[in-house]
Amino acid sequence: MMVDPYYRHVGRPEIRVDARDKVTGRALYVHDLELPGMLYARVLHSPHAHAEIVSIDKSAAEALPGVKAVLTGQELPYLLGLYMIDKPILARRKVRYQGESVAAVAAVDERTAEKALSLIRVEYRPLPAVLSVDEALEARVLVHEDINELDYVKGVFFPGPDSNIASWNRTIKGDLRKGFAAADLVVENELTLPQVAHVPLETHVAIAQADPYTDRVTIWTSTQSPFAVRNLVARAFGVSRRDITVMVPYVGGGFGGKAGIHLEPLAMVLSRACKGRPVKVQATREEEFNQLPVRAGMRGRVKTGVTKDGKITAMEIYFDWDGGAYADYGVNVGRAATYSGAGPYEIPNIELHSRTLYTNKVYSTAYRGFGHLETHWIVERQMDLVAQRLGMDPYEFRMKNILRDGSITISGERINAWSGRVDHCLEAVAREIGWTGYRSEAERQAAFQTGKARGKGIACLHKAPAMPTNTATAAIMQLDEEGNVRVLLGAVDMGQGVYTIMGQVAAEILDMPLEKVKVICESNTDANPYDWQTVASKYAFMGGNAVIRCAEDLLRQLKEVASRALHCPVEELTHGEEKIYHIQHRDKALTYRQLALGYAFGNGNAIGGPIIAHGHYIAEGLTNLDADGQGLPALDWTYGAHGVEIEIDVETGEIRVLKMASAFDVGKALNRKLCEGQIIGGAVQGLGSALVEGYKFTPDGRLLNPSFTDNKIPTAKDIPDQIVPILVENPQVDGPFGARGLGEHPMISVPSVVANAVYDALGINFYELPLSPERVALAIARHSDPANAGCNDPSNASAGRDNPDASGRHAASPRGETA
Amino acid sequence: MREMESRMFEMESTAPRVQLNCIVNGEAVSAMVDPAMTLLNFLRKELKLFGTKEGCGEGECGACTVIMNGLAVNSCLVLAVEAGGARITTVEGLGAGGDLSILQREFMKHDALQCGFCTPGMLMSARALLDRNPDPTMEEVKEAIAGNLCRCTGYVPIVEAVLSAARLEREAGRS
Ligand code: FES
Ligand code: FES
Numbered sequence: 001m002m003v004d005p006y007y008r009h010v011g012r013p014e015i016r017v018d019a020r021d022k023v024t025g026r027a028l029y030v031h032d033l034e035l036p037g038m039l040y041a042r043v044l045h046s047p048h049a050h051a052e053i054v055s056i057d058k059s060a061a062e063a064l065p066g067v068k069a070v071l072t073g074q075e076l077p078y079l080l081g082l083y084m085i086d087k088p089i090l091a092r093r094k095v096r097y098q099g100e101s102v103a104a105v106a107a108v109d110e111r112t113a114e115k116a117l118s119l120i121r122v123e124y125r126p127l128p129a130v131l132s133v134d135e136a137l138e139a140r141v142l143v144h145e146d147i148n149e150l151d152y153v154k155g156v157f158f159p160g161p162d163s164n165i166a167s168w169n170r171t172i173k174g175d176l177r178k179g180f181a182a183a184d185l186v187v188e189n190e191l192t193l194p195q196v197a198h199v200p201l202e203t204h205v206a207i208a209q210a211d212p213y214t215d216r217v218t219i220w221t222s223t224q225s226p227f228a229v230r231n232l233v234a235r236a237f238g239v240s241r242r243d244i245t246v247m248v249p250y251v252g253g254g255f256g257g258k259a260g261i262h263l264e265p266l267a268m269v270l271s272r273a274c275k276g277r278p279v280k281v282q283a284t285r286e287e288e289f290n291q292l293p294v295r296a297g298m299r300g301r302v303k304t305g306v307t308k309d310g311k312i313t314a315m316e317i318y319f320d321w322d323g324g325a326y327a328d329y330g331v332n333v334g335r336a337a338t339y340s341g342a343g344p345y346e347i348p349n350i351e352l353h354s355r356t357l358y359t360n361k362v363y364s365t366a367y368r369g370f371g372h373l374e375t376h377w378i379v380e381r382q383m384d385l386v387a388q389r390l391g392m393d394p395y396e397f398r399m400k401n402i403l404r405d406g407s408i409t410i411s412g413e414r415i416n417a418w419s420g421r422v423d424h425c426l427e428a429v430a431r432e433i434g435w436t437g438y439r440s441e442a443e444r445q446a447a448f449q450t451g452k453a454r455g456k457g458i459a460c461l462h463k464a465p466a467m468p469t470n471t472a473t474a475a476i477m478q479l480d481e482e483g484n485v486r487v488l489l490g491a492v493d494m495g496q497g498v499y500t501i502m503g504q505v506a507a508e509i510l511d512m513p514l515e516k517v518k519v520i521c522e523s524n525t526d527a528n529p530y531d532w533q534t535v536a537s538k539y540a541f542m543g544g545n546a547v548i549r550c551a552e553d554l555l556r557q558l559k560e561v562a563s564r565a566l567h568c569p570v571e572e573l574t575h576g577e578e579k580i581y582h583i584q585h586r587d588k589a590l591t592y593r594q595l596a597l598g599y600a601f602g603n604g605n606a607i608g609g610p611i612i613a614h615g616h617y618i619a620e621g622l623t624n625l626d627a628d629g630q631g632l633p634a635l636d637w638t639y640g641a642h643g644v645e646i647e648i649d650v651e652t653g654e655i656r657v658l659k660m661a662s663a664f665d666v667g668k669a670l671n672r673k674l675c676e677g678q679i680i681g682g683a684v685q686g687l688g689s690a691l692v693e694g695y696k697f698t699p700d701g702r703l704l705n706p707s708f709t710d711n712k713i714p715t716a717k718d719i720p721d722q723i724v725p726i727l728v729e730n731p732q733v734d735g736p737f738g739a740r741g742l743g744e745h746p747m748i749s750v751p752s753v754v755a756n757a758v759y760d761a762l763g764i765n766f767y768e769l770p771l772s773p774e775r776v777a778l779a780i781a782r783h784s785d786p787a788n789a790g791c792n793d794p795s796n797a798s799a800g801r802d803n804p805d806a807s808g809r810h811a812a813s814p815r816g817e818t819a
Numbered sequence: 820m821r822e823m824e825s826r827m828f829e830m831e832s833t834a835p836r837v838q839l840n841c842i843v844n845g846e847a848v849s850a851m852v853d854p855a856m857t858l859l860n861f862l863r864k865e866l867k868l869f870g871t872k873e874g875c876g877e878g879e880c881g882a883c884t885v886i887m888n889g890l891a892v893n894s895c896l897v898l899a900v901e902a903g904g905a906r907i908t909t910v911e912g913l914g915a916g917g918d919l920s921i922l923q924r925e926f927m928k929h930d931a932l933q934c935g936f937c938t939p940g941m942l943m944s945a946r947a948l949l950d951r952n953p954d955p956t957m958e959e960v961k962e963a964i965a966g967n968l969c970r971c972t973g974y975v976p977i978v979e980a981v982l983s984a985a986r987l988e989r990e991a992g993r994s
Contacts, residue, residue, distance in 0.1 A: 015927050022935030023923040023942065025870020025910035032869035199970050201874045201882055201936035252872070252936030253970050285875040495933030495971045677930050677972065684973030708879035708968070716961040716974040723975055 009504040009514055010737050013673030016500040018250070018493065018521055027250045030205045030222045035278040038207065039068050041270055042113035043281070044103040044120055045291060046095035049360040049701025050129035050143070053093055053102070053122065060119035061105060066112035069273035070120070072103045076269055080236045082260050084159065084166055084327035085151040086144060087363075089265045095124070096143055096325035097362050098702045099290035106270040106279045129360040129701045133299050133320040136164040136357035143325055143358035156624070157331050164358040166323060167331040171338040171352040171410050171629030179314025179349025183305025187386045191302075191378050193751070193769040194694035195322065196295045197288070198367055199713050200494075202252020204292050205282040208267035212276035215239040219264050220247045224254040224492050225533035226523045232261040233268065248523040251494035255685075256366035256744075258494070259535045260329060262292060289362075289706035294695065296330055296356075296364030296371075297322035300378030304386050310400045314349040315342055319375060323356045324363030331356045333364070333371035336466035338629040339411035340372060343379040344422045344462035344639055345401040350410050352629070360701050366535060368682065372463045372748045373689060377769065380459040380752035385765060393437040394756070395430055395458055399423060402460070403639075412630040415637075418733045420665035420740065422639035426460055428726045429643030432661035433458075438760050447761070453648045454658075455761025459753035460641045463745055464634030465536035469622035471635075473542045474529035475550040477506065477613045483578060483593030485510065485554070487519045487547065490531025491539045496743050497674040498539050502547050504671060505736055509551035512578045512592070529614065537741030540670060541636055542617045544736025550615025555580075561608035562590050565599045636732050638740045640664040642683070642753040644720075648761050653777025655691060655754065656721075663726035664745055668738035672727065675742055679725035682746025688714045690751035694770050841902045843868070844912030852899045858892075859883045861899035862909060870910035870939045874968065881967030884940035885909045891947035893966070910939035913946065921991065922946060922984040929980035933971035941967050945981045953989055957982060 021027035058070040073092035080087050091102050103120050107113035128141045135141070139162065144150060148161050157167040180186060206221040217239075223229055226246040234241045251258065263281045270279040283292055298321050305314040319337050323330040334356035341352050367373075387394035402423050407415045429435075433456055439447075447453045465471075476488040487506050493499045499519040507517045520528070531543070555575050562580040563570040566588050574583050581589035590599065598608040625631040643661045648654070662679050669675045692712050696704040705711040731738025755766045764779050836851035843866060850865060859876075862868045862885070871894060874882030878896040885894045886908040913920050922945060925931070932938040941964055948955055948963035955963070960981045961974075969977065 013930075016930065016932075018935065019927040019930075019932060020919070022932050022938050023910075023919065023926045024914060025868075025939050027935050028869060029872075029936065031872065032863075199968075201872070201880065201934065201968065201970055203874075251934060253934040255970070285877065285880075495935065497933070673930050677933060677976065680973040680975045681933060681971050682973075684975075685970065707877065708875055709877075713968060713970065714974075715966075715968065716964045716978060719961075719974050719978075723973070 007508055008511065009508045011669055011672060012504065014500060014504060014514060014671055016497050016674065017503060017519060018499065029202050029250045029252050030207060030220050031202050031252065031282065033207060033220055035207065035209065038278045038280055039106040039108060039274055040110045040113050041104055041106045041267065041279050041281040042110060042117050043101045043287065043291070044117045046091060046098055046100040046102050048095055048124050048126050049098045049131065050127040051095050051124040052127060053091060053095065054125050055123045056103060057121040058103060061116040064112065064116045064119060066108040067105060067116045068108070068277065069106045069270055070103060070116065071269060071273060078236050078265070080232065080261065080265060081326070082328060083153045083157050083331050087326040089269060094127070097360050099362050100325065101266070101291060104266055104270060106274050130164060130358065131360060131697065131701050133322050133357055136359050137320070139163045143360055157335065166327040166356045166358050167334055168353065168355045169335045169338045169629065170354070171350060173410055173412065173628070173630065174349030176314055176316060176349050176351045180305040182307070182313040184308040185389060186303060186305045187389050188303040189382055189385055189767065190299065191381055191767045192299045193297060193374055193377050195297045195361065195364070196367070196689055196693045196695070197711060198255040198257035198295070200253030200255060200257060203283040203285060203288040204258065204262050205280065206263040206267040207278050207280045208264065208271045209278040210268055210271040210276055212272070215243040217243065217268055218245045218247065219268065220249070221264050222251050222258060223248055224251070224259045224494060224535055226492065226525050227490060227530055228259070228533045229261050229264050230525050233264060236265055246525040248492050251492055254494040255368045256370065256535065257293065259366050259533055285708065286706045289711060290703050291362070293324070293328055293363045293365035295367035296324065296333065298374045300375070302378050302382045304382055306386055306390060310390055310392050310397045312345060312347055312401045315347050317341060317352040319354040319378070321356045321364070322359050322361065324359055324361045326363040327356065328363055329366040330364040332466060333366065337371050337375045339409065339625065339633050340462060340464065341375040341379065342410050343376060343383065344403045344460050346403055346407040347410055352410065361697065362703065368685065368744045369463065369748045370466050370536065370744065372461065373686065373751065376459070376461050376749040377751050380461070380749050381755055384756045384759060395426070395435055395437070398426060398460055402426070411625060411633060413632055413634060418731065419637055420639045420667065420732065421728065421730050422460055422462060422641065422665070424728045424730065425639055425641035425663040425665055426458065428663040428728060429641045429661040430458055432724055432726065433643035433645050433659060435643060441763060444761065444763050448650055451650055453650055453761040454645065455757040455759070456643065456645045457753045457757030457760055458641065458643045459749040459756055461745060461749040462637050462639050463537070463748060464637045465538035465741065467532065467536050467538060467619070469624060470618060471532045471538070471542070472616060472618040473531040473539070473546050474614060474616040475543065475546040476529050477550050477554050479592060479596035479611045481593070481597055483591060483596055484516045484518060487517060488528050489519065489543060490523070490529050491543050492523050492534040493521065494534070496678065497671065498534070498543065500674060501540060501670045502543055505544050505547045506551050509548055510554065511576045537638065537743040537745065538635060540739055541735050541741050542619070544670065544739060546615045546617040548615065548736055549617065550613050553615055554611060554613035557611050557613060558592060558595050561595050561599050564607050565590055636735060636740045638664060638666065638742060638745050640745050640748070642749055644753050644757050646754065646757045646761060648758065648776065650780055651777070653773040653775070653780060655758065655771060655776065657687065658720065659722045659724070660720045661724040661726060662746055663728055664742055665728040665730050665740070666742050667732040667735050667740040668729055669727045670737065670739050675727055676725040678742050679746045680723050683723055683750060684714050684719055686747040686750025687718070687754070689769065690754040691770050692772065837900055839899055839903055841904060842906045844908055854898070854900050856899045857895050858885070858897040858899050858902050859894040862894060868909050868911050872936055872939055874936065881944060882937055882940045884943040884967060886943055886947050889947065889950060891944045908943070910942055913942060921987045922949065925980040925984040925987065929976045929983065931972060931977040931980035937967055937969040941969065941977055948981070949985055949988060953985060955985055
């Protein structure tokens with residue numbers, strides 16, 4: 001593995017600090033925690049997608065020995081929400097999705113709690129349900145009948161009165177009409193993708209212990225967001241943040257699904273109802289699929305105008321998110337799409353509408369990529385579809401429009417020489433897979449005859465963190481009497497490796513052995529410094545900068561004491577090898593250890609004191625988006641590209657990925673091995689979305705596949721024959737050692753690149769996910785039927801139609817549509 | 820009054836109990852268990868061996884994998900009483916005398932874990948494979964861990980770690 005000779009620690013493929021605990025079974029997760037007197041909760045769920053709760057009789061459940069509390073929404077007059085305050089802890093008056101929590105029991109053990117659930121009688125009056133984006137837009141039925149009264153973050157989100165629109169965010173730049181008028185060809189398409197589950201191997205779980213005499217509560221939870229949990233619990237219950245302690249041990253996977261707040265409030269009210277005994281609420285796998293939030297489904301309609309020589313003149317995009325019953329992070333996913341939803345290209349004239357819609361389905365939240373896998377499914381397919389219409393190599397078409405130094409993004413930001421290079425990423429993957437353009441129809445036919453069709457594809461991506469403009473984080477360091485450094489962070493390590501990387505950054509600045517830097521692998525909001533939350537692929541960047549500043553503060557304090565001890569000016573001191581020494585007379589030196597707790601002269605006089613340093617980082621220079629989606633929302637852009645070669649069994653429709661090359665401009669890899677781990681893991685997770693995963697609902701809105709039996713994720717047998725992670729390193733000047741975020745990006749554009757390769761292999765375009773064997777085989781059968789010769793996948797025959805939008809207005813005529 | 824009743828309830832158990840004798844990580848264990856209790860719950864709740872995880876409770880994820888009489892089993896699908904007389908190894912039994920095993924070390928070296936929640940089960944499936952087949956092919960490794968879901972790593976480093984451990988164990992065996 002290549003290692004930068006310039007750095008002692010940064011970039012090196014160090015073993016993660018938590019590895020030993022995790023291979024010995026000593027790593028404890030909230031799943032494993034038991035507290036004295038702990039009670040176990042179980043939850044009753046709605047069998048209906050949309051229904052009025054007529055009555056609930058819980059008396060028999062309460063009478064069951066061993067049951068300590070039975071709660072329903074009636075006793076819990078709280079509304080929660082991140083951006084739209086719309087969600088009760090337990091359903092009140094009505095249920096809005098099948099799977100919604102209706103009642104909860106706390107009992108001495110799970111079996112008793114389970115039994116108590118069966119004794120609760122709920123009478124429902126079913127209501128017509130909103131089960132598609134079209135039904136949501138029609139607004140004949142409202143998911144939130146009280147939408148006009150809901151509280152929300154104003155100026156950032158835009159709910160529609162008397163509608164199912166939780167937020168309608170838009171970007172308007174340039175002159176759309178002029179842009180389309182300047183086009184030689186206009187290509188219009190519609191693509192969709194279903195809801196997908198995060199599937200952390202540790203399901204959501206929280207334990208709360210609420211002091212019955214005060215407002216104090218301690219919450220142990222499997223979360224990415226200890227400080228956001230503190231904040232949201234305080235807000236929901238009207239208690240002080242002082243009284244809330246959130247503890248996070250090891251977390252068994254998050255992927256965005258454990259950001260924000262989930263089971264914590266329920267655990268808290270149950271503990272209160274049980275006179276302060278700790279109550280553990282742990283989701284079953286079925287609840288993980290069916291009660292807890294998912295990645296939204298989405299329909300994208302996209303229209304692109306291009307000149308003959310392949311310059312994009314205009315784009316019009318409608319993203320309609322099937323957001324489920326509550327807004328949660330869904331509305332912010334929709335908002336993020338407004339500044340990145342057209343892909344990493346320069347689009348002079350654009351109108352982009354992103355509507356997060358309420359439907360009567362399990363609600364949506366953040367999921368690794370924060371909407372970008374979905375938006376890139378639309379736009380990176382569209383890039384290929386337009387290239388096909390132009391008769392142009394999709395590589396060349398992308399390169400003609402790709403963001404470069406001096407380009408202006410769709411939110412009006414100027415890209416500069418230090419923003420990273422998406423063209424380098426695309427070049428790298430194209431080279432790696434040997435991309436030479438689409439194969440010819442004759443080549444396709446020849447391969448088809450062998451029973452195995454082969455194809456290659458490419459796709460690009462970009463993403464910046466979606467976060468408030470004033471997002472902040474901090475780090476604390478303390479020295480002990482041996483000169484070890486303890487580092488306290490606000491971040492949560494759910495496997496992405498942040499503790500390891502931050503240890504490397506600290507050891508680099510302090511110039512000391514990694515073994516002497518101890519990053520505390522547990523989060524406690526009473527002890528750790530503040531961090532907004534561990535989301536958005538922003539921690540390596542922000543936390544890295546905070547740790548650098550913290551280490552510099554530590555050195556400054558050491559030098560201050562050393563300057564008095566050594567009788568020389570601070571300016572003449574430097575550091576290295578765990579020592580502070582004089583720049584000229586190097587034997588005039590004191591070790592960190594000698595200075596750690598204060599320095600004592602020979603006569604006993606002492607100076608200094610225990611060294612504690614801090615560093616913080618706040619995003620600077622970002623601005624809120626205006627009503628037209630213009631502003632500076634991006635702390636850093638990470639660009640990337642994928643290239644794949646696939647083989648399709650033309651009988652079964654099964655797609656096998658022979659090779660996948662994935663390149664990201666990470667600026668600087670802080671730990672090459674961990675970066676590659678993120679890429680490989682993310683690529684395979686993306687293949688899940690591409691090939692197998694997706695929610696299926698009955699016509700009345702019940703989830704058909706709430707288990708691993710029917711909702712599969714990739715296994716070891718489904719991985720590509722070869723995955724080549726490529727780290728491009730064009731430094732981000734204000735990043736730590738030049739680094740940018742990487743956690744989410746590897747998943748983005750994976751479905752797009754696979755579908756692009758499927759076209760290359762078969763000459764068939766797909767517009768829906770997943771690309772399951774059934775879907776592919778069916779399309780092949782129809783395609784080879786001479787009656788359909790020349791048609792695209794007929795199961796997607798609606799794609800490319802001239803689609804009226806919500807207001808009934810017709811988009812400009814589709815001169816080059818594909819159907 | 821009611822509080823007292825339910826406290827008594829907590830103290831006495833409603834379920835009948837049966838005798839279970841088995842060997843867990845080399846130690847003889849003898850306990851009275853609820854006949855409906857799973858082996859997974861016996862290990863975690865009774866023996867407090869929390870290394871073995873539960874990811875689904877339905878035999879679909881492999882997080883609960885332990886080795887029973889030489890075979891990798893989903894302990895959430897096995898009743899504790901079925902383990903009567905059996906030899907069981909959990910992740911806590913993998914290391915020898917305070918030292919990590921080769922397999923554990925290779926998992927660390929190849930970064931075959933991220934969140935680590937699937938790791939104990941992965942290790943046990945891999946251990947069972949190497950015990951019966953010290954020289955597996957890549958396909959055999961994939962097959963052996965196909966019942967163990969991992970959402971983080973993309974499996975590639977896990978497969979590499981197992982193959983590398985197999986090689987090192989063979990070398991260690993020869994010397
Ligand atoms: S917990 Fe046993 S297989 Fe999932
Ligand atoms: S390491 Fe997280 S599930 Fe495997």
